[in-house]
Amino acid sequence: RPVSLARLLGxxxxxxxxxxxxxxxxxxxxxxxxxxxxxxxxxxRQVLTNVVSNAVKYTPDGGRVVARAGAADGIATVSVADxxxxxxxxxxxxxxxxxxxxxxxxxxxxxxxxxxxxxxxxIVERHxxxxxxxxxEPCGTVFEITLPEASP
Ligand code: ATP
Ligand code: MG
Numbered sequence: 001r002p003v004s005l006a007r008l009l010g011x012x013x014x015x016x017x018x019x020x021x022x023x024x025x026x027x028x029x030x031x032x033x034x035x036x037x038x039x040x041x042x043x044x045r046q047v048l049t050n051v052v053s054n055a056v057k058y059t060p061d062g063g064r065v066v067a068r069a070g071a072a073d074g075i076a077t078v079s080v081a082d083x084x085x086x087x088x089x090x091x092x093x094x095x096x097x098x099x100x101x102x103x104x105x106x107x108x109x110x111x112x113x114x115x116x117x118x119x120x121x122x123i124v125e126r127h128x129x130x131x132x133x134x135x136x137e138p139c140g141t142v143f144e145i146t147l148p149e150a151s152p
Contacts, residue, residue, distance in 0.1 A: 002150045003039045005076055006031035006069040012048040013067060020056050020065065027056070031069035035076045038150045043123050050116040051080045051131075051143045057110060059084030059140065076149045083140040085110075087133065095133055096121045 013029045020027040037044075048067075055065045063083040070077050085104050087095065094100045099114040117131075124131045129147035136142050 001038060001041065002036050003041045003044060004034040005037055005044075005078055005147075006033065006035045008041065008045050009048055009052075009067055009069050009078060012045060012052050015049070016052055016056055019053070023056065023059070024062050025056060025059055026064045027067075028065070029067045029069075033071070035069045035071050035078075036150045037076050037127075037147045039127050039147065044127070047120050047123050047145065048078065050120045051078075051145070054116065055080050055082035055084065055141075055143075057112070058082065058105060063140070071149050074149045076147045077144060079142055079144045081136050081140065081142040083136065086135060086139060087141055089135075092133060096131070 009029055009031065013027060017027060052065070052067060059065060059082045065080065065082045067078065067080045085108060087102055088104060091102050095102075096117050098118040101112060101114040105112065121131050124145055124147070127147055129145060131143065131145045133141055133143050
């Protein structure tokens with residue numbers, strides 16, 4: 001089914017804005033066009049909710065979250081960048097394992113089950129896409145999801 005990633009992302013940000021405001025986070029969504037993919041809208045909304053809610057959860061008071069939807073060369077991309085606690089470099093390889101939680105998140109007393117990203121990755125891959133994470137500049141984390149763009 002053709003779904004606008006930009007629209008789904010906007011809906012997800014609207015839902016999570018109160019949680020972000022409670023932590024005095026700036027949360028921003030940027031998109032260039034509707035960015036249409038073929039996806040199950042409910043499942044893909046869950047994907048975006050998981051990644052954006054992690055950004056809100058793992059970013060301390062006063063930080064910033066920026067979500068972008070774009071497309072180039074037939075590939076749609078959503079990136080979610082935060083200024084949060086970041087991921088220890090040696091722990092990136094385990095990030096998408098079920099029940100994995102980073103040492104700094106556990107030590108910081110931030111609660112979670114470590115299932116969200118494993119579920120997210122399974123859904124993204126079932127749609128023919130990819131999900132990756134990398135360090136943010138100068139801090140925090142950037143998650144990037146790619147999917148084939150729907151042909152017009
Ligand atoms: P839940 O299952 O409720 O989502 P969770 O947030 O702990 O629990 P995941 O969403 O799977 O689990 O994330 C796995 C781990 O990756 C987290 O516990 C945290 O250690 C780390 N993590 C995820 N997103 C971020 C982020 N934006 N910044 C820093 N660490 C993150
Ligand atoms: Mg989570």
